[in-house]
Amino acid sequence: MARYEPKTAEPRQQARWAAADAFRTPEGDSGRPKYYVLEMFPYPSGNIHMGHARNYVMGDVVARSKRAQGFDVLHPMGWDAFGMPAENAAMERGVHPGDWTWSNIANMRDQLKLLGLSLDWSREFATCDPAYYGKQQAWFLELYRRGLVHRKDGVVNWDPVDNTVLANEQVIDGRGWRSGAVVEKRKLNQWFLRITDYADDLIDGLKTLEGRWPDKVRLMQENWIGRSKGLQMTWAWAGVAPAGFEDGLEIYTTRPDTLFGASFMGLAPDHPISKQLAEADPRVAAFVAECRKGGASQADIEQAEKIGWDTGLKVVHPFTATEVPVWIANFILSDYGTGAIFACPAHDQRDLDFARKYALPVIPVVRPEGADDDFDVADEAYVGPGAIFHSDFLDGLDIEAAKAEAVRRIEAMGQGQGATIYRLRDWGVSRQRYWGCPIPIIHCAACGPVEVPADQLPVELPHDVTFDVPGNPLDRHPTWKHVACPSCGAAATRETDTLDTFVDSSWYFARFADPTADQPINRAAAARWLPVDQYIGGVEHAVLHLLYARFISRALSDAGLMDVKEPFAGLFTQGMVVHETYFEGQDEIGKPRWVEPADVRVETVDGRRVARRLSTGAEVSIGDIEKMSKSKKNVVAPQDIIDSHGVDAGRLFVLSDSPPERDVQWSAGGVEGASRFVQRVWAEFDAHDPAAPGDAAADAALVRETHKAIKAVTEGVAGFRFNSAIAKLYAFLAVLRQHDGAGGAARGQALNAMARLIAPFTPHLAEEGWTRLGQAGMVLDAPWPEYDPALAADDEVTLPVQIGGKRRGEVVLPRGSDTATVEAAALANPAVQAYLAANSLSVRKVIVVPDRIVNLVAG
DSSP states (O other): OOOOOOHHHHHHHHHHHHHHTTOOOOOOOOOOOOEEEEEEEOOOOOOHHHHHHHHHHHHHHHHHHHHHHEEEEEOOOOOOOOOOHHHHHHHHHHEEEHHHHHHHHHHHHHHHTTOOOOOOGGGBTTTHHHOOOOOOOHHHHHHHHHTTEEEEEEEEEEEEEEEEEEEGGGEEEEEETTOOBOEEEEEEEEEEOOGGGHHHHHHHHHHGGGBBOOOHHHHHHHHHHHHEEEEEEEEEEESSSOOTOOOOOEEEEEEEGGGOOOOOOEEEETSHHHHHHHHHHHHHHHHHHHHHHHSHHHHHHHHSOOOOEEEEEEHHHHHHOOOOEEETTTTTTSTTTEEEEEEEEEHHHHHHHHHHHHOOOOOOEEOOTTTOTOOOSSSOOSSSEEOSSSSSSGGTHHHHHHHHHHHHHHHHHHEEEOOOSOOOOOOOOOOSSSOOOBBEEETTTTTTEEEEOOGGOOOOOOSSSOOOSSTTTTOSSTTTTTEOOTTTTEEEEEEOEEOOOOHTTTTTHHTTTTTOOSSSSSSOOOOOOOOSSSSEEEEGGTHHHHHHHHHHHHHHHHHSSSSSSSSOOEEEOOOOOOEEEEEEEOOOOSSSEOOOOOGGEEEEEEEEEEEEEETTTEEEEEEEEEEGGGGGGGGOOOOHOOOOOHHHHHHHHHHHSOOOOOOOOOOOHHHHHHHHHHHHHHHHHHOOOOTTTOHHHHHHHHHHHHHHHHHHHHHHHTTTHHHHHHHHHHHHHHHHOTTTTSHHHHEEEEEHHHHHHHHTTTTHHHHHHHTTTOSOOOOOGOOOOOOOOTOOOEEEEEEEEEETTEEEEEEEEEEOHHHHHHHHHHHHHHHHHHHHTTOOOOOOEEEEETTTTHHHEEE
């Protein structure tokens, strides 16, 4: 019997698909339903690893199964190609960002093709291609004309040594990543998109995504937009008022129920009153300057040590007439509400930290259920439900009733009114960097900002730039930025800021509908393919990328460029592939010297796991299990798997070891188990004899098992339970091997179904098996198998297998299986074997709860 050879089979099948142009998207309307599956397109960093591969293989399973089920499938690939890493490479290695990027794209394209993905490469594009970003400039100007683009001052991270703006991720512990200088917060005039105009629509639209988007992601977006009802009110001054603020200090609060707990008022460091005081007092100016140090992101501000300055000003409490001091505090954001707050430390952690530091009063006014009037807070603010107390006319009310009554009273006093505001801010899209989409605006001293004429698009980046000094090369380019004003002809300058890379990824899915269209979006093609039926990517993009894409879809639809406001009908956020890390000592600054897993062998010696380098024999330290990362050298390249086991084994393992929304731990043992499955399936294909005799009972039993397998795998794929579907395929293989009394016809039917069922997961093996069975054409073009509900009646059960109280695999067995059968199946499960091997564990006891669960006690 011939052994399956993936090194020859996989290239052979990939060549067949390429020769047939098998994955080109059907043009026009075929009358078949459409299905658009898209994985979040990658940044071309240079190499992919099996952590990346899991994302794309999931999408491929969906695309292949939908094609087999009769859909016209759009499954494209492109490159999110602008961004800082290319500029970093230019500075560190002396290469041009474009050259570095295009070289990486070529390398990663070749690597992706090794995975056997059913991608339509004819639609490939990179966002750094002028053919793409020129269309982006065109719709940017359309939004500019519609008032959705504007300029205003915005706070940025400023490196005073490199004299450049830093992205939030370039600020490390309050210092610039390159210079090490303490970062300052500065205001620069920048471009913004008015996403706030769509705040209500973006929140309300989340309701239409229920059931197709993870609840967690919808909640994260809702919280990010942060629609809140509260009170906007004015506090009268006690004594002399700051100039221009004679009417009082205006604040916004979402907690008017806690007004009786007011301890102090807080001003943002760049509030107009703070600036006024700083101009008059050098000590205040020095404090405000200190507040500007550190990152400008909300997270940086909230995590910074709380510092404040007592202004000496006081306001009068509207209900008690007591005087409340006014402080400048570094944790208050100027662009939320009015840039001023009243602080109730007992019920807000930031206020409490500040109050404790400066010995300000802490007055509890919300009492938890069961607490008495002596309730107090220590170091943790109470933010839960309860009844109001210490609050005069609000006493005894719950929080919502107290909010309403406080608002009613303030409105009756003429000191404010109920208001709705949003945490969401307009999207600042200016980036003071070279490697990004140029903003198509020209600045003229006489005319102001002027659009670049349509016939001059795209505004291309100049290639002749250098990175030998910090800052944006476009600012110092001798010729590129100097142009004539399109309006009056006078000397003018180009905008040298480039667009945030989130702009590039906010509409790429629409361009894939027709990447060669003269307009930014082919409206007819977009109507055919949008929305994306299944979008797949990491949960780290749950807020910004997805929110921006939803906004731009609405803005472009309102501008008449497309007709879909929700771009992604279905969203799946997959888990990561994680791997144990290894290191050999530390470098001169105390960082671990990471060692690649391929150079490590782990053994158990005297009950202790010991890792040694294969190259030197030296013992190395075992680190944490972390997501695959080039910086920690715990990556596994696709080529390594192809060389050792074949890509189908790698595809199978990353999908079989855990539910797709959870992390999967990479292990050599797990891939070896998947490889054994590939070999055993091939052995069944290779040994098939269509003329073999059989008895009627065995034939009937195998037919029933075949229909059960079709049902289980179909439901598993449809429900994104790929690991369950694969578990059923393992079980089905076992059935095939056990039913050796079935005749050639019944086995042929079962193997025919097997080839089509494994095709989304192990497409190369499926094609080889299809050919070996004597079937015409490619299994790629074969319809998905159908099952007879009567024959597929469920007399099986899926049992989770737990180790140490956590689910590590599952087995599918006939209902009522005896303990010995269940135990044997659990111990033979590849995911279980992989986990035990990766952690050097041996099974000490097996506990079977019939038809429910299997618990393995291991040590």
